[in-house]
Structures are given as C-alpha cells and as structure tokens.
Amino acid sequence: MSQDEKPGWFGRLFGRKGMPAAEESPVPPPDSPASASEGQPDFATGADDVSHVPLPPSEPAPEEAGKNAVPDEIEGADLQPIEGDTERPPAGTAGDAPARGAEPADTTSRAFEPEPAEPEPAEPRSAAPEPAEPTPSALEPGTSAPDPDIQPVDTAAALATDAAKDFDLADAPGKRGWWGRLTAGMKRTSTSLSDRVTGLFTKRKLDATTLEDLEDALIQADFGVETATRVSEAVGKGRYEKGISPDEVREILAAEVERALDPVAEPLRIETARKPFVILTVGVNGAGKTTTIGKLALKLKAEGRSVMLAAGDTFRAAAVEQLKVWGERTGTPVVTRAQGADAAGLAFDALQEARRQGTDVLLIDTAGRLQNKAGLMAELEKIVRVMRKLDAEAPHATLLVLDATVGQNALSQVELFSQAAPVSGLVMTKLDGTARGGILVALAAKFGLPVHFIGVGEGVEDLEPFAARDFARAIAGLEKA
Structure with missing residues (x-):
C-alpha cells in the first residue's frame, strides 16, 4: 500500500x-x-x-x-x-x-501483524472477569444461597412475628409507663399545635384575627368546628387587647378538651351475668381489629377471665393465622373455619362452643369492610342476626375500631357502621401516626359514644383504657397534672 x-x-x-x-x-x-x-x-x-x-x-x-x-x-x-x-x-x-x-528495522513503519490462532491470555491491564456466583461455603455464616424455587413468605408469617414481638415488648425491662408512652405517641399532634400556638401568641396582643387563626389551627388538627370555636372563645374571654402566653393558651386548650371528652371516657365493663359476654369488633380494612382483639384477650386473661377467640375474618388467611398466634401466646382457644367460609355461621358456631365450655368472654373478629359498600354492610347485619338466634341480646358489646390517621373519614365510619351493627363503643388506634389527633374530640362532640381504649403504638402495653385528662394534657403538650 x-x-x-x-x-x-x-x-x-x-x-x-x-x-x-x-x-x-x-x-x-x-x-x-x-x-x-x-x-x-x-x-x-x-x-x-x-x-x-x-x-x-x-x-x-x-x-x-x-x-x-x-x-x-x-x-x-x-x-x-x-x-x-x-x-x-x-x-x-x-x-x-x-x-x-x-x-533496517524502523520504528516508524510497522506491518499489521495477523491475528494468532490462539490468543495469548489477557495481560493484567485487561478487564477482570466477572465474579462467579457464591457457593454456600463462601457465604457468610448463617446464610444460604437463594433458591429460585422458594416462594415469597406468606403475610401471615410476618404478622405472626409482629404479634410475638408485641409480647416481647411487654416484658422488656425499663419500659416507660403509660404516661410516657402516651405523650410520645401524641408527640406529632402536640408539637404541631404547640408550634402554631407559640407563633400566634408570642409578642402579640389578643385580637379577633389571632382567635380566628387559633380556630383554624384547631380545625386543621381535626378537633372539629364546634370544639375549635369553643376553645377560641374561652381563650378570648376577658382578654381582648391583652397579652397571653402560649402556655396559658395550652392550659385553656387542655381544659376544654378534657371537658369535651370526660363524658365519653368509659371503661369496657364485662357483665359476669352474661356468659359468654360476646364482644364483636368491626371496622374498615387496616384499622387494627385483629391486633386489638389479641391485646384485649391478653388484658382479660390477666384479670382472671376465660376467653375464646373467633376468627371471623374468613376472607383474609393472614388474619386467621395472626389470631391463632395470639391464641397460642395467651393460651386462648381459637375457633376457625376454612378461608372463604360464611362468617355468620362461624360466629354462630363459636357462640355455641363458648356456651358449652362456660367461657367468660367471646371475642369475635370480622373482615374489614368499607362503610360505603352496601353488600358488605349487609353481611355484618347477618352476623348479628344469626347470633341473636342463640342469644337475643348478642353481641353484648360492639366495638368499632378506628384508625386515627383517616381523620374526618372516621365520622362517616361511625355513622354508617352504627346503622349495620349496634356499635356500643370506640377503640381509637394509631394515634402515634398522625399530627391530627383531635379527631377523637370531634367524634365525642358529634356522637357521644363511649371511648373504651386508645392505642399509641404496636406493643401490648400501647393499648390502654381511655382517660380524658391524660389525653387532653398530652395533646396540648403539657405535663401530667
């Protein structure tokens, strides 16, 4: 060339x-x-x-x-x-x-050398080969190579682990008392309110605009219009054009919240004359019904009562397994049926079995259902109707479990569930997961239903009987009185 x-x-x-x-x-x-x-x-x-x-x-x-x-x-x-x-x-x-x-040899001109039949091994500068798949012996101790044939673990196993973890928490040393857990669980709501109150009443005289801003802050925390108006009026009474400290406002807020909640703070009373005393739990999906039943069973057993559980959520296999774990941990029998079985028939059988064994309390779980689904609400009515063939007054208590994180939707749930079942009391869960924990005050103002328990965590000890004063001071960010 x-x-x-x-x-x-x-x-x-x-x-x-x-x-x-x-x-x-x-x-x-x-x-x-x-x-x-x-x-x-x-x-x-x-x-x-x-x-x-x-x-x-x-x-x-x-x-x-x-x-x-x-x-x-x-x-x-x-x-x-x-x-x-x-x-x-x-x-x-x-x-x-x-x-x-x-x-002669010349370094400026070199012919193109033909490719050898078998190339030499790559020099150190060449790309390193990809690492081979690890063998079981090369893995860390306690681990094994992934098996493509192993299917994902069922949700029930994870829920069972959570339930077991709850029991471990109850026995852990150095645990805080109920007041400490309550204030920690209500921290989101109390901090949000305290920040708003401090911003409104620091170096500022009280006037109509300030009170309107306070009322807006309370409404945004789901206290409801009625409670927000009453609190703002109490703060402004006799204090116009005068200074007021944020601590004073929080004290007034706590007093008004306690006044609104005190009439509904009622413990769950078990009538020993009714044997078994039937407690039916209802609520939407994910509200925490199954976990609440397990925790209640533990508390009732601690009081010396005999308890039986009925896994009425026959549409979710994980719910049945979760309730079985609670039964094993508490030494409580659990009545179950195959997945998809008729929930009303299971409730009927469980009531018969509890009568035969002379059980003190029968706790019946139900499937989660949206309050706006007519067919599912009709099924709830059927469960009540079938049980009343054995006991005309059953269920003796119907607990509506509410998730505090749903906010104003809880008002709709109470209204519609009360139409399908004789709701006798409320259990408010997940108050630690929201900055708008005032919804309990709004519910009390509108319906006046008893609030039996509140939950501020996943542990067994995080579900306790409702006390109006403790709740009011915790939500206002104040120390225990």
Missing part, C-alpha cells in the same frame, strides 16, 4: 497495536507472488476470513502481510512507549516486526 492511500480509522486503530512477536508471520519480499494480490478483496485471493493461522514459510502467503500497514507519518509519529507496558516491547528489541525486505 502506498502512503498516499490513507487507511481508514479501523486500519489505523489496529495498526497501532501489535500482537506478541512469537506469533508473527514473516513478511514476504516485494517480489513475492503474495504482493500481486494487494488491494484485492479476500474472495478474489481465496483468503479465509475465519482462519488466520500463518502459512508455513515454504508456501506463499495468500495476501501480503503489509496490506494494512499504516503510513510512516501516522504510525508511531506521536506514540511513546508506555511505562510498564508488557504487551508491546520497546523499539529495537527482539519483539519488533521483521524488516521490510533489506531495509
């Missing part, structure tokens, strides 16, 4: 890097027959694109080794030997390409 015929990028790229000298083939002299094929395509010379094994010296090469040689002004013009490069020896060594004809 003449120097006027510049090779393309591919030729220049491969012309810069030679292969190990041991695998090079001799370059035929200029008068060799192989030089006559220069510039012709492979199919014209009979060259094989697959095999690149050099021919013996006795046979003429099918094509000139210098066919892809890079012109002198390009090859090596600006290249310097790389320090530590073992792939290409420096110029003048035994690894240089053979001379062209009788010309």
Whole structure:
C-alpha cells in the first residue's frame, strides 16, 4: 500500500497495536507472488476470513502481510512507549516486526501483524472477569444461597412475628409507663399545635384575627368546628387587647378538651351475668381489629377471665393465622373455619362452643369492610342476626375500631357502621401516626359514644383504657397534672 492511500480509522486503530512477536508471520519480499494480490478483496485471493493461522514459510502467503500497514507519518509519529507496558516491547528489541525486505528495522513503519490462532491470555491491564456466583461455603455464616424455587413468605408469617414481638415488648425491662408512652405517641399532634400556638401568641396582643387563626389551627388538627370555636372563645374571654402566653393558651386548650371528652371516657365493663359476654369488633380494612382483639384477650386473661377467640375474618388467611398466634401466646382457644367460609355461621358456631365450655368472654373478629359498600354492610347485619338466634341480646358489646390517621373519614365510619351493627363503643388506634389527633374530640362532640381504649403504638402495653385528662394534657403538650 502506498502512503498516499490513507487507511481508514479501523486500519489505523489496529495498526497501532501489535500482537506478541512469537506469533508473527514473516513478511514476504516485494517480489513475492503474495504482493500481486494487494488491494484485492479476500474472495478474489481465496483468503479465509475465519482462519488466520500463518502459512508455513515454504508456501506463499495468500495476501501480503503489509496490506494494512499504516503510513510512516501516522504510525508511531506521536506514540511513546508506555511505562510498564508488557504487551508491546520497546523499539529495537527482539519483539519488533521483521524488516521490510533489506531495509533496517524502523520504528516508524510497522506491518499489521495477523491475528494468532490462539490468543495469548489477557495481560493484567485487561478487564477482570466477572465474579462467579457464591457457593454456600463462601457465604457468610448463617446464610444460604437463594433458591429460585422458594416462594415469597406468606403475610401471615410476618404478622405472626409482629404479634410475638408485641409480647416481647411487654416484658422488656425499663419500659416507660403509660404516661410516657402516651405523650410520645401524641408527640406529632402536640408539637404541631404547640408550634402554631407559640407563633400566634408570642409578642402579640389578643385580637379577633389571632382567635380566628387559633380556630383554624384547631380545625386543621381535626378537633372539629364546634370544639375549635369553643376553645377560641374561652381563650378570648376577658382578654381582648391583652397579652397571653402560649402556655396559658395550652392550659385553656387542655381544659376544654378534657371537658369535651370526660363524658365519653368509659371503661369496657364485662357483665359476669352474661356468659359468654360476646364482644364483636368491626371496622374498615387496616384499622387494627385483629391486633386489638389479641391485646384485649391478653388484658382479660390477666384479670382472671376465660376467653375464646373467633376468627371471623374468613376472607383474609393472614388474619386467621395472626389470631391463632395470639391464641397460642395467651393460651386462648381459637375457633376457625376454612378461608372463604360464611362468617355468620362461624360466629354462630363459636357462640355455641363458648356456651358449652362456660367461657367468660367471646371475642369475635370480622373482615374489614368499607362503610360505603352496601353488600358488605349487609353481611355484618347477618352476623348479628344469626347470633341473636342463640342469644337475643348478642353481641353484648360492639366495638368499632378506628384508625386515627383517616381523620374526618372516621365520622362517616361511625355513622354508617352504627346503622349495620349496634356499635356500643370506640377503640381509637394509631394515634402515634398522625399530627391530627383531635379527631377523637370531634367524634365525642358529634356522637357521644363511649371511648373504651386508645392505642399509641404496636406493643401490648400501647393499648390502654381511655382517660380524658391524660389525653387532653398530652395533646396540648403539657405535663401530667
């Protein structure tokens, strides 16, 4: 190839890097027959694109080794030997390409060496191979290689673990008392209110605008319009154009909340004359009914009562398994049926069994249902109707379990569930998961239903009987009176 015929990028790229000298083939002299094929395509010379094994010296090469040689002004013009490069020896060594004809060795012109049949192993500079999959012996102690045949763990196992963890929490040393857990659980709501109150009543005289802002803050915390108005009026009474400290406002807030909640703070009373005393739990999906039943069973057992559980949530397998775990931990029998069984029939059978065994309290779980689904609410009515064939007054208590994080939607739940079942009391859970814990005050103002228990965590000890004064001071961010 003449120097006027510049090779393309591919030729220049491969012309810069030679292969190990041991695998090079001799370059035929200029008068060799192989030089006559220069510039012709492979199919014209009979060259094989697959095999690149050099021919013996006795046979003429099918094509000139210098066919892809890079012109002198390009090859090596600006290249310097790389320090530590073992792939290409420096110029003048035994690894240089053979001379062209009788010309002396020249580092500025090098023929393109043909590819060897079996390439040398990659040098240290080449990319490292991908690591092999770890074998069981190479894994950390206590672990094993993943098995593609293993299916994901059922949700029931995770729930069972949570239930077991609850019992561990109850016995953990150094646990805070109920007041400490209550204030910690109500921290979101109390902090939100305290920040608003401090911003409103610091270095500012009391006027109509300030009271309106306070009322807005209480409404946003789900206290309801009625309670918010009453609190703002109590704060402003006799204090217009006067200064008032944030602590004074919080004291007034706590007093008004206690006044609103005191009439509904009633403990759950178990009538010993009714045996079994039937407690039906209802609520929407995820409100915490099954967990609440397990915690109530533990409390009742601690009082010396015999308890039986009925896994009436037959649509969710995990609920049945979760209740079984609570039964095992508390030593409480659990009545179950196959998944998808009729919930009303299960309640009927459980009531019969509790009567036969002389059980003090029967706790019946039910499937979560949205309050706006007429078909599901009708099924709840059926459960009550079927139980009353055995006991005309059953259930003796119907607890509506409410999730505090749903906010104003709790008002709708109380209204519609009360139409399908004889709701006798409320259990408010997850007060630790919201900054709008005032919904309990709004419920008390609108419905006046007894509030038996509140929950501020997942542990057994985090569900306790409701006390109006403690709740009011905790929500206002005050110390216990």
